[in-house]
Every structure is written in structure tokens, then in C-alpha cells.
Amino acid sequence: MSSLWPAGPRRVLVVGIDGVRLDLLPELHTPHLDSVAAAGFLAPVEVDEATPTMSGPCWATIATGVTVAKHGVFGNHFGGNRLDVFPDFTTRLAAVHRRRTFAVGGWEPLFLARQGGPLFAAPGRLAYIAPLADTPEDWEVCDERATAEAVAVLTGDDDPQASFVYLGAVDETAHFLGCGEEYRRSIETADARLGRLLAALRARPGYAEEAWTVIVVTDHGHVDQGGHGGRSALERTAWVAACGPGLLPGGEVLPVRHVDVAAHVYAALEIVPDPHWTLDGRPFTPASAAAPATSS
Numbered sequence: 001m002s003s004l005w006p007a008g009p010r011r012v013l014v015v016g017i018d019g020v021r022l023d024l025l026p027e028l029h030t031p032h033l034d035s036v037a038a039a040g041f042l043a044p045v046e047v048d049e050a051t052p053t054m055s056g057p058c059w060a061t062i063a064t065g066v067t068v069a070k071h072g073v074f075g076n077h078f079g080g081n082r083l084d085v086f087p088d089f090t091t092r093l094a095a096v097h098r099r100r101t102f103a104v105g106g107w108e109p110l111f112l113a114r115q116g117g118p119l120f121a122a123p124g125r126l127a128y129i130a131p132l133a134d135t136p137e138d139w140e141v142c143d144e145r146a147t148a149e150a151v152a153v154l155t156g157d158d159d160p161q162a163s164f165v166y167l168g169a170v171d172e173t174a175h176f177l178g179c180g181e182e183y184r185r186s187i188e189t190a191d192a193r194l195g196r197l198l199a200a201l202r203a204r205p206g207y208a209e210e211a212w213t214v215i216v217v218t219d220h221g222h223v224d225q226g227g228h229g230g231r232s233a234l235e236r237t238a239w240v241a242a243c244g245p246g247l248l249p250g251g252e253v254l255p256v257r258h259v260d261v262a263a264h265v266y267a268a269l270e271i272v273p274d275p276h277w278t279l280d281g282r283p284f285t286p287a288s289a290a291a292p293a294t295s296s
């Protein structure tokens with residue numbers, strides 16, 4: 001299977017889209033997410049019992065690879081966190097492994113020293129794009145600018161080895177307008193932005209030789225009228241889609257958790273986690289890899 005991917009430099013792009021309900025995806029036009037799923041997988045993720053179905057704790061788990069018991073982010077105020085001990089992957093890769101990393105988005109506690117943040121403390125390059133106001137319209141503008149910034153960085157001289165791009169308009173739309181038509185259109189708009197990010201990778205001069213892992217992930221769902229934080233199936237059901245080295249096109253994977261995202265980022269860059277990091281996640285694993293080998 002190794003022949004499916006170039007032997008050249010490893011690269012990882014993680015795209016986080018806030019608050020996308022899994023149950024609605026089959027009805028929506030999301031060709032770019034579909035392309036990632038077809039090249040790898042799209043799997044449900046259940047937010048575990050100890051984790052409030054809120055963006056703060058869920059993104060902290062996704063970015064650090066440890067649960068709330070370790071990173072200590074229990075809500076959308078990040079105060080009292082232990083992110084200095086359990087850093088996000090862009091910070092750890094930059095500090096420990098001297099990798100070029102990049103993070104961009106518009107939600108303050110992820111990127112700024114506000115509300116007890118930031119989660120993404122010290123990537124090699126950081127871009128915060130402020131929404132003018134917390135409205136669906138202003139968040140669409142914010143996400144548009146974050147996408148443009150990411151396209152520029154991904155096709156520029158920085159050549160980040162691991163990147164995180166945050167898109168927040170979908171979640172904001174659900175909070176304002178519920179999970180109706182506007183919410184569905186916002187998910188499709190986010191997918192179009194994902195498409196521009198994927199096109200940026202393909203436009204890189206060295207793309208043919210590079211081995212890219214792409215991970216698309218949401219943090220939580222929403223109830224029909226918009227809102228989350230509870231334990232209903234709609235709120236606690238998130239999802240991850242990914243493709244790249246080690247993953248099989250259209251293949252089944254073993255159950256995926258949010259803590260597995262950062263673990264997979266390290267694996268995709270061929271970095272063996274130090275046991276002292278005490279990661280709670282493991283790389284995404286094709287189900288076939290866990291079964292006894294039957295042939296070839």
C-alpha cells in the first residue's frame with residue numbers, strides 16, 4: 001500500500017469546522033469533504049462522557065491529543081488549563097521538533113491570550129482574523145479571510161509541515177438561526193473553502209513528490225434549534241474525515257476519537273510520541289490492519 005503515496009516529504013493539513021452535524025452531511029453538497037472521505041474515511045466521533053459538548057474542551061482535546069482530565073479546558077473560558085504541559089501539536093512540533101507549523105482562524109481563545117487562551121500557543125506562524133461581530137455574516141467574512149490567508153501560506157515560502165485552519169461560521173449560524181436552510185448553506189460554503197485549501201496543496205510546486213495527510217474534523221453537533229453543551233446524540237456526535245499515508249481509500253477504520261487527531265498528526269510526520277507526553281490518542285488505524293492477514 002505504500003506505493004499509493006509519494007516517498008517525499010510528509011505534510012499535514014488539519015481543517016477544523018465548528019459545529020457540523022454528521023446526520024445532515026448525506027443531504028448536502030460537500031464534494032470536497034466527500035473527496036477526502038473517498039480517499040480515506042469519514043467516521044463518527046462521540047464526545048466522551050467527561051467532556052462538555054462545547055468548542056473549548058473539544059478543540060483542546062483535538063489539538064493536544066489528551067482528554068480534559070489532562071489539558072484542563074472544561075468550557076469556553078480556557079482559564080486553569082494545563083496547555084503548558086499538554087501543548088497543541090503546532091506548538092509542540094515547533095518547539096520540540098523544529099518543524100514549521102501554522103495556525104489560523106477567528107475564534108479568540110484558540111489563537112489569542114483571551115478568555116484564558118490561547119490553545120495554539122506558539123506555532124511557527126500564527127494568523128488571527130477577527131470577525132467584526134459575532135454574527136453569521138461577519139463570521140463568513142472571517143472564514144473567507146482565514147481561508148485566503150491559509151491558501152497564501154500553504155502555497156508560499158513558509159512551507160508549513162503541519163497546519164491547522166479553523167472555520168467558525170457554521171457554528172455561529174446554528175446559534176443564530178438553528179439548523180435550517182442557512183446552516184446547511186453555511187456547511188456547503190465551508191466545504192467550498194475546504195476545496196480551496198485542497199487546491200492550494202495541489203498547486204504547490206513539489207506536490208507530486210509530497211505525502212500529504214488531510215484531516216477534516218468537527219468538534220460537536222447541534223440540537224435542531226441551534227445550541228450544544230448537553231449530552232443528546234445530536235450534540236455529542238462529531239466526526240473526523242482523513243486521507244493520507246497509512247489510510248486506505250474508502251477503508252473502514254477502528255473507532256475514532258478526538259484524542260486520535262493529534263496522535264495521527266505525529267504519526268503522519270513519522271514522529272514517535274515521547275511516552276512522557278502521555279498522549280491519550282492513537283493514530284487512525286484501518287480496520288483491515290487489525291484483522292489477521294489473509295493474503296499478500
Ligand SMILES: [Zn+2]
Nearest residue numbers: 019055171175
Ligand atoms: Zn457553538
